Amino acid sequence: xxxxxxxxxxxxxxxxxxxxxxxxxxxxxxxxxxxxxxxxxxxxxxxxxxxxxxxxxxxxxxxxxxxxxxxxxxxxxxxxxxxxxxxxxxxxxxxxxxxxxxxxxxxxxxxxxxxxxxxxxxxxxxxxxxxxxxxxxxxxxxxxxxxxxxxxxxxxxxxxxxxxxxxxxxxxxxxxxxxxxxxxxxxxxxxxxxxxxxxxxxxxxxxxxxxxxxxxxxxxxxxxxxxxxxxxxxxxxxxxxxxxxxxxxxxxxxxxxxxxxxxxxxxxxxxxxxxxxxxxxxxxxxxxxxxxxxxxxxxxxxxxxxxxxxxxxxxxxxxxxxxxxxxxxxxxxxxxxxxxxxxxxxxxxxxxxxxxxxxxxxxxxxxxxxxxxxxxxxxxxxxxxxxxxxxxxxx
Amino acid sequence: xxxxxxxxxxxxxxxxxxxxxxxxxxxxxxxxxxxxxxxxxxxxxxxxxxxxxxxxxxxxx
Numbered sequence: 001x002x003x004x005x006x007x008x009x010x011x012x013x014x015x016x017x018x019x020x021x022x023x024x025x026x027x028x029x030x031x032x033x034x035x036x037x038x039x040x041x042x043x044x045x046x047x048x049x050x051x052x053x054x055x056x057x058x059x060x061x062x063x064x065x066x067x068x069x070x071x072x073x074x075x076x077x078x079x080x081x082x083x084x085x086x087x088x089x090x091x092x093x094x095x096x097x098x099x100x101x102x103x104x105x106x107x108x109x110x111x112x113x114x115x116x117x118x119x120x121x122x123x124x125x126x127x128x129x130x131x132x133x134x135x136x137x138x139x140x141x142x143x144x145x146x147x148x149x150x151x152x153x154x155x156x157x158x159x160x161x162x163x164x165x166x167x168x169x170x171x172x173x174x175x176x177x178x179x180x181x182x183x184x185x186x187x188x189x190x191x192x193x194x195x196x197x198x199x200x201x202x203x204x205x206x207x208x209x210x211x212x213x214x215x216x217x218x219x220x221x222x223x224x225x226x227x228x229x230x231x232x233x234x235x236x237x238x239x240x241x242x243x244x245x246x247x248x249x250x251x252x253x254x255x256x257x258x259x260x261x262x263x264x265x266x267x268x269x270x271x272x273x274x275x276x277x278x279x280x281x282x283x284x285x286x287x288x289x290x291x292x293x294x295x296x297x298x299x300x301x302x303x304x305x306x307x308x309x310x311x312x313x314x315x316x317x318x319x320x321x322x323x324x325x326x327x328x329x330x331x332x333x334x335x336x337x338x339x340x341x342x343x344x345x346x347x348x349x350x351x352x353x354x355x356x357x358x359x360x361x362x363x364x365x366x367x368x369x370x371x372x373x374x375x376x377x378x379x380x381x382x383x384x385x386x387x388x389x390x391x392x393x394x395x
Numbered sequence: 396x397x398x399x400x401x402x403x404x405x406x407x408x409x410x411x412x413x414x415x416x417x418x419x420x421x422x423x424x425x426x427x428x429x430x431x432x433x434x435x436x437x438x439x440x441x442x443x444x445x446x447x448x449x450x451x452x453x454x455x456x
Contacts, residue, residue: 038423046407120422157411157421170412172438177409179444225413225442234444256444258409 002114003143007033009305010134010147012121012160014041016291017277018153019104019115020059020298026111028306033145034108035119035136042101046155046257047291048180048220049095050193050210055292056093059299066100067093068212069190078357079198079350086365092193094210094218095291119143124150124163124273130316131164131272149305149315150273153298156258158279164270168279172225176205176259176288179234180220181242183249188217196221198350201241203227205288216252222259222288224346261285263339264332269320274301282331286338286345293331300326396451397428397439404447410439 009025011018014036022032038044049068056062071092076084105115118139125133125144133146152160156175158168188194194209201207204224211217219242223234234256242249262281268274276282277294284293304323305315313319324332348356359376408421418432419439426447428439440448 044405118423122420155408157408159411159417162417169415172413172441175409175413175442177442177444225438229441233446235446254405255407256405256409257407258412258442258444260412 024302
């Protein structure tokens with residue numbers, strides 16, 4: 001019985017960040033327990049399910065069972081209806097997260113990890129300021145399990161970090177309020193990501209149409225908490241869009257969730273504790289994509305745990321700093337830049353977006369290099385230059 | 396005080412992420428707010444994607 005055992009690592013949360021940690025750490029010879037509060041790994045899905053080929057391939061060869069559609073083209077729609085299309089340099093996929101997450105957990109188990117579902121963690125065991133285990137409830141029975149490392153992979157809620165003294169609360173303006181409906185019975189091109197940019201569709205965020213094949217798609221949007229404050233919820237925005245664009249569609253599933261589009265936490269670790277994935281704010285703040293970056297943080301944390309245990313070092317905050325350094329190098333530094341881009345785009349109103357889109361639409365597709373697009377954007381909105389300077393100087 | 400329409404809730408935990416005082420608990424299909432700790436900042440009301448939460452003025456005597 002896992003309740004009576006001691007582990008090297010306990011992971012709270014069975015999403016891709018948590019199970020990637022478990023897989024890598026188990027392969028490195030550590031004993032790992034993963035506690036998932038829901039009854040299923042991979043459900044309910046709280047995600048747009050998009051990932052780049054490069055991001056996925058960093059960890060696994062794409063398994064056809066995971067992939068609902070392969071995307072090689074993007075269509076952006078501006079507020080005035082101007083459409084801009086271009087090919088993607090790096091193709092992308094729409095995953096079936098139910099199968100993907102399940103398989104990641106399965107891989108972790110094959111490496112020797114133990115996964116328990118319906119195990120709800122409600123506190124930490126802390127001894128002399130060192131986190132050394134978790135408390136919780138499993139099938140109405142309280143439990144306490146000890147470990148050398150506790151890994152908070154508990155997603156956007158990130159309570160494990162709070163209990164360990166870390167400041168994980170997301171500022172309202174950096175939380176996106178998201179909703180997505182999987183709709184069926186619509187005409188949609190199966191190789192194209194579609195994005196709609198406008199304050200009328202999704203203020204402080206964007207609306208997406210991600211094809212899932214067979215005349216179905218994930219249609220969702222996220223709005224910034226900053227705009228949500230005005231009283232119109234994400235659901236109301238999406239219902240209006242569907243009524244306008246696809247009034248005849250059937251809605252097969254609805255998922256909702258928060259997306260922390262923030263810089264990574266300054267402090268991802270405490271004595272005995274590491275945070276990974278959404279819990280550590282590892283989502284790409286510009287795109288809101290978080291699957292591969294979450295997995296990357298899980299991998300980096302696992303490598304740190306393996307190094308410390310093999311070298312018989314204590315999991316103190318100072319020693320765990322090597323995880324923070326690994327993360328900064330992998331993605332953290334880039335995310336700081338992406339955050340500044342997000343802040344700049346955030347200031348665009350619909351007139352700005354229309355001017356930029358019309359300028360780009362006038363250029364032939366084969367001439368649409370990134371530099372060309374950028375120079376058009378600047379000529380249409382000169383203050384963008386100031387934002388870009390901010391970006392590079394970090395002001 | 397925050398009122399919860401439990402039948403509407405999807406238990407996504409978005410409200411927990413923005414709560415400054417960690418007074419919201421979301422389990423698989425249960426949501427609870429500890430009114431003793433809640434400071435009525437309404438951030439959870441704003442961020443909820445599907446209007447589950449609403450702010451109710453507490454009666455003053």
